[in-house]
Amino acid sequence: MTAADSAQEAQWKRWRAVADLYHAYFTGLILTVVTRRGTADAAEFVFRVFRRQQQERFLPGLDKLGLSHLPPAVAAAQYHYLSNWIGGVHVEYMYESDAKAWIRYPPPRWIWKGTAICGIPGEVSRAMLRGWHANNGVALGDLRLGFVCTKQSVDGQDGLEGYYYQYDHPLELDQRLVFARHLEAPPFDAKAAPALPVASWPKPRLEKAYRNYAMEYVRTAAPVMVQLFGPEDAGYLLHLTGKLIGMQYFDEVAAALGLSRGRTKEFASFLNALLAAQDDAADLAQSEGGFEIYQQSWRLMDDVADYHRACAKVLEGLFDGLAAGCGRHISVGLRAGAGGKPPLVWTIS
Structure with missing residues (x-):
């Protein structure tokens, strides 16, 4: 393996670690809503996401x-197969x-990884289908x-499955x-499944x-949570989930x-390395009493x-939790730009 190949493999390893972190955050966020606000709120949240x-x-x-040229039922099913396959999700068509x-x-289900599946009510899983699968015909x-x-x-069956079907009449919402x-x-x-053109x-x-x-789910979930629960409650849930994960x-x-x-x-x-793996520009410098990262x-x-x-609570929570995982008594502070947008200045002390 050449030096260039090794560098590329290392980059891909970093990207996969970021994917795993955000995957866990999204799953954790749903569980946080289930345990802190209840099944109905969690189902509404998942539906909206x-x-x-x-x-x-x-x-x-x-x-x-x-896939746009295919019949609607086939296009919808192949979309779910290929798009989820790209994300590392076990899926069949x-x-x-x-x-x-x-x-x-x-199994194993990507979104409810590991033991998380034991905490997901059936209503929450159905909300995912209502939010996406049931609306493909409308789209x-x-x-x-x-x-x-x-x-x-989540109901104890050996997977999530179903089929897209084109009826001979328009369907009502339910x-x-x-x-x-x-x-x-x-x-x-x-062998009969579709494949991406290499x-x-x-x-x-x-x-x-x-x-x-994986990151896209968090991009969608954070503003949805703020709009659904309000900035104060959403900020608390976003931060708590990030710290735990x-x-x-x-x-x-x-x-x-x-x-x-x-x-x-x-x-x-x-x-600093994590931000780089997310494709975010950041500069690290030593400061009085610690370090600063200018994101x-x-x-x-x-x-x-x-x-x-309040969406910035995603990063604040994750960074607080990662700091605790790194070692005791590491403090992370944030100074944000107007509206909570970059530049974001992180102080580590």
Whole structure:
């Protein structure tokens, strides 16, 4: 392996660590809402997150993946197969006809990683389907397209599965997602599944897309939470989740960045490397009593139309938790620009 290859592999390892951190944060955020606000609020939160992502990502994603020419049921199912595959999600696709195509998410479920699945009520999982899968026909301008869910893993079944079906009549709102638990998906044949064109999806693009897939959920979730629960409550939940996740994941992320536990100096270096792995421009300098990191950009929240300063609690919480994971008594402070936007100045002491 050449020096260039080694450097590229190291970069991909850093990107995957960022993906794992934000993946854990998003799953943790849902669990925080379940435990602090209850099932109904968590279901509404998940519905709004997935509906917003569906409205922002589905149609552009069809074009990007080259699926826009396909029949609606097939296009919708192939979109879920390919887009989730890019993000590292276990997913299967089975074509039955131009009017009926299956998708299946076998265990382990990406979004409810590990033991998290034990804390997710069925209503919260159904909200994800209501937010995204049930609205694909609306987005495509074909109100005959609906989604039939046959299994839910959080209910103890062996995965989440169902099929897109194009009926012979327009569907009312409550008909766009229905359940048929007596049915089961056909076997998955990987050879018959769609594949990304290698020329337009080389390895470096796939690795960056893998990282961005997890980060996008947090980009969507933070402003949704602020709008749904208000800045004070949302800020508390965003920060608490970040601190809990940061404490749990410091060692994993630090290992990927080639760093280890220590005091203020080691943590300042860690934080600077983490920001670089997120593609954020930052400068590290020693200051009286510690270190300062001048973060010039926060690409995750670029162009978020309804950004609120409370969204910065995502980073504040994560950095507080990561500091605690690095070593006791490391303090992290934030001075933000107007509206809570960059430049963000972090003090580590």
